[in-house]
Amino acid sequence: MNPTIAIFGSSRATSDQPLYRDAFKLGKTLAEAGFVIANGGYGGLMEATGEGAAEVGGVVIGVTAPTVFPNRNGPNAAITSEVPTETVGQRIAHLVDSADATIALPGSLGTTAEFIVAWNTCFVAPLSGNRPKLNIAVGPRWHRLVDHLSEELGADSSLVTCVDSMSEAAEIAIDHFDLPESQ
Numbered sequence: 001m002n003p004t005i006a007i008f009g010s011s012r013a014t015s016d017q018p019l020y021r022d023a024f025k026l027g028k029t030l031a032e033a034g035f036v037i038a039n040g041g042y043g044g045l046m047e048a049t050g051e052g053a054a055e056v057g058g059v060v061i062g063v064t065a066p067t068v069f070p071n072r073n074g075p076n077a078a079i080t081s082e083v084p085t086e087t088v089g090q091r092i093a094h095l096v097d098s099a100d101a102t103i104a105l106p107g108s109l110g111t112t113a114e115f116i117v118a119w120n121t122c123f124v125a126p127l128s129g130n131r132p133k134l135n136i137a138v139g140p141r142w143h144r145l146v147d148h149l150s151e152e153l154g155a156d157s158s159l160v161t162c163v164d165s166m167s168e169a170a171e172i173a174i175d176h177f178d179l180p181e182s183q
Contacts, residue, residue: 003177004036004061006095008114009045009105023048023105024055026166031058033170033179038063038099040091040114041075041082045105050078061098065091092117101134101176103169104142115142122159134176136161136169 007027013020027037027049037053039046041062050060062079066072068088075082085091088110096102096118104115115137122132137146143162150157163169174180 002034002036002059003100003179004038004098005030005173006038006099006102006114006118007045007049007105008039008095008102008107008111008118009049010107010111011040011042011044011046012108013044013048013106015048019106020045020048022166024052026103026105026170027052027054027058027060028056029167029170030173031056031060033174035173035177035179036061038095040064040095040110041079042069042072043076045107047076047078050076054078054080063091063094063098088113096121099133101173102136103166103173104135104137105166106139106141112145119155119160123156132159134161134173135159136163136172138163138166138169140164 023045031053036059037049038061039049041064053060059080060078061081062075063083064075065085092114102118118135122135125132137160146157146160149155
């Protein structure tokens with residue numbers, strides 16, 4: 001079975017931005033390598049990664065929260081399978097728990113919540129005899145946040161792989177799961 005990678009990121013990015021185009025390439029590269037893409041199912045970087053994966057026939061799971069976001073018109077067109085949840089907490093838990101790895105892209109508070117839950121899940125994994133999942137964070141903001149939380153709270157920074165680019169994130173994920181660059 002192909003590994004699932006949850007990708008978190010801004011819902012506000014638009015298709016005319018370089019960040020959106022990079023996220024599209026990320027989704028495409030990961031799907032070509034054999035990953036199932038999971039994300040929040042709506043617009044912005046979620047849509048970009050889904051569109052990239054869909055372009056090469058990849059599977060894209062959208063974990064949505066219709067009652068929380070009633071103003072959104074359902075999942076984006078790239079979603080091949082929708083998993084509706086009742087709350088933001090359920091949405092985040094499903095994304096993190098069902099994924100074999102996570103990638104946090106630039107985003108705001110929602111993306112930060114997803115990233116923190118993924119990081120904490122890695123931290124508590126050994127308590128139940130599990131290995132921490134691969135947890136990648138893209139961009140300088142994440143690096144600063146990881147450094148800050150490690151210093152202030154004693155959080156284990158080794159549980160997060162901070163990288164500068166989405167292409168680096170894809171390469172690390174592909175290598176981690178020993179997948180070919182493209183199938």
